[in-house]
Amino acid sequence: MGNGTSLGRVRGLGSAHHGAGHWMLQRFTAIGNLLLLGFLVISFVLLPNFAYDTLIGWIANPVVATALSLIMVNTFWHARIGLQVVAEDYFSTAANKFVALVLMNVAVFGGSAFGLISVARIAFGVA
């Protein structure tokens, strides 16, 4: 590894061996979303109404609370990977890209945690 051009510094190092991980995770979370949001969409259709008591009773069911909790992790994870691809395409400056990724991480971790806490409050009967 020399100190010359960008290409010269990396030539001969071979693959980083984690290039496909990001791509695979996008697919794994996509499959999860297909199942979890399929459950959510079918539930929306089958629920008798969207009244407060109906929904609280529905979410308090452990299976529903589990599915909603998984949705809070899986959708935000999938969105995070997808938005990173978008950010990498549209931010050409390294600093801007870095700031965008930092803000994105704050938003998705915060959103995910808020969703989990909300489901937990309802499931544990605090709400």
Added chain:
Amino acid sequence: MLTSILHRVSGSAMAFVGLPVLLWWLGSLAGGPEAYATFQAVAGSVPGMIVLVGVSWAFFNHMSSGIRHFVLDLGAGYELNTNKTWSLGANTIGVILTAAFWAAIVLL
């Protein structure tokens, strides 16, 4: 190309609008009847319904073009005519599923 753009648009729409709406819905339920009544009032208004229908379209569009991506990942469907058919088909299915979803919500 349209299908690729719409996949990105619908995905970003869910990230920036869909997930916040989902959080507001759950958060308002966790907050109590009054908070949920506020959510219902906004979601049930005309602009609110436009957003909800838009988010549901984003979901069904992203889902159908996402399934198309899985098929392409398997190495299938790259013949020109097949590719064009399913590229347009994915977008059409997304619209049909959106319409079917709202019909089911209203009728069932």
